[in-house]
Amino acid sequence: MNLDKLIGRRLLTKELDDKSVKDLPFVNTMPAMIKINGEYKCMRCDSLIDKGTKTFDPIRKKYFYYCDNCIQMNRVDSDEHLFHIKEEDVLREAPTDKILTWKGKLTPGQEKISNELLETYQKREDLLVHAVTGAGKTEMLFAVIAQALKEGARVGIASPRIDVCLELFPRIEEAFSTTDAQLLYGGQTEDYRYTPLVVATTHQLLRFYQAFDLLIIDEVDSFPYAYDPSLNFAAKNVVRTDGCTVFLSATPNAQVMSDVASGKTKRTILSARYHKHALVVPKFIFSNKLRETINDGSIPRSLAKNIEKFRQEKWPLLIFCGEIKLMEKLEKILNKKYPGEIKSVHAGSSDRKEIVEEMRRGEVKILLTTTILERGVTFTGVNVIVLESNHRVFNSSSLVQISGRVGRKVERYDGEVLFIHDGVSEAMKLARKEIVEMNNLARKERLIG
Ligand SMILES: [Zn+2]
Structure with a gap:
């Protein structure tokens, strides 16, 4: 089996093509569910398990529970395990090719945010970029992504919206044409492979674990991310302990703003559109x-x-x-x-x-x-x-x-x-x-x- 699949990810037994990898010394095993105060909790999505999921397995002749919250990403059973290879166990060489192949120019407003992103990344601090609709958010991200990749870091860009991911991916591929990148979303047929740059829907983050040095979440206030605590949990889990997260939104919701108010996340504002004309007032x-x-x-x-x-x-x-x-x-x-x-x-x-x-x-x-x-x-x-x-x-x-x-x-x-x-x-x-x-x-x- 291609062990790449497990690096910075957590997979269930049924997701392993070769079950023998479970016994390799550098493959970490963790229970897929734990029992707290008599209740089961899914370790992949952090949900408490509904007792109604109790099912009898006639082959193993025993009862088990399963998580119906993250079932769309393959079913997690109470006696299952998750298998994982630590990201830092992989020897990654810093790339030697020119990383940023984008040739455009930033507006002064975009440039200010781009520099702030570089600064907060260096300090590994979380940042909310509150940029108005039509600000040209993607271009502002290029410098910090390039910096992270240059240092040999792994970068994830996620959005709750599949249409945002589909639109974003070709632009990312073009801007970082010398870097191997991959797009992940539900129902795709292409096989997973290890890449230093990943664009994914927030649901796909459920399969990652301690993977990214830099995670960028676009449209952080949109459905389903804003309404699903398990996706928030996943987003926290996929960032390495010494990594950081960038949140992007034109309309940050109360949840994101409460992290700003408590000082957990810093905020920066881009008040102008890329074409330097005002927003239309209703x-x-x-x-x-x-x-x-x-x-x-x-x-x-x-x-x-x-x-x-x-x-x-x-x-x-x-x-x-x-x-x-x-x-x-x-x-x-x-x-x-x-x-x-x-x-x-x-x-x-x-x-x-x-x-x-x-x-x-x-x-x-x-x-x-x-x-x-x-x-x-x-x-x-x-x-x-x-x-x-x-x-x-x-x-x-x-x-x-x-x-x-x-x-x-x-x-x-x-x-x-x-x-x-x-x-x-x-x-x-x-x-x-x-x-x-x-x-x-x-x-x-x-x-x-
Ligand atoms: Zn779950």
Whole structure:
């Protein structure tokens, strides 16, 4: 068996191609579950085991429990073990080739963060980079990744979102073309191999252990990472005791901010976009009886007027809706008026990727969506309408991310964000306040004109 699979990772017996490696002196064995106060706990994901998982194994003629929290990464049983080879037992030579093959140039704002990252990495301190939407986060990471690789370190870049990983990996490969890198996500067919540079979904971190000298987690406030304590546990476990973590977010959540408040994590802010123009500030538009009007088969006046205006200007339009039912009704009505121009997507749409591509190519002019497209997508020149922006699904982070879809490209660095509502919510006020404050900060720091 290729022992590389075990370096800096923890695998179950069923994940070993050759079971005899278990007996090798440098392979560490640890129980996959431990019993504390009569309760089993999964050592891979830190979850307490549900007693309902008790199962009888007719072959071994005994009962066992299993972890249903991390079951998607192969089942952990109560009598299983995890096998691991320590990362530091591997002799790694520092690379001699030029590591950073990226030829671009950083903006002054990006450069400031890039230098801070180098400094905190040297001290092995954790850092939260709070960078506005469209700041150009990836480029700011290149210098610190290059420095770590130069020292012979192993670097992990993780995101809860598979689409972020898929988009990031080719850019990382291009920027570090002399370094062996690998992309890991659920359901892929390619075999795992040891690489000094790893891009992975946060779920894949569950298989690593004390592996990375530098771990970077992008979109740290997004689903599922922000809502799953076992992924937070995994992220801590994969960083070596003398390593550090960089958190990236445009909208850090309470959990990340509490680590900042307690001094555990430092924070730095990048208030400006890479193109040095301000973030677009949302406009609030009051509209009475929005829902009733759509349910009656008509388009609310405020919506109709703005759709027509954006169509005349020939820019694409994203309309965010709080509920699928209402979105589908609106789609029907709009389709009658503008046949062939409208489509919609939500989490359950099987053709989501294709529709997003059609929107990118300009074949779809108006795309109706749920919060599923609140982040991770860029449509050049797009305007945004949030319908029922006071709906409870739109929290302030969501509204900041949605507003951040507009003006991302230098070809059209402005545009419009309209919050159509029937009563201003706290989240709307907070989102607008955050955007205005970031613009003020960017002006003060002279990062935007
Ligand atoms: Zn587990």
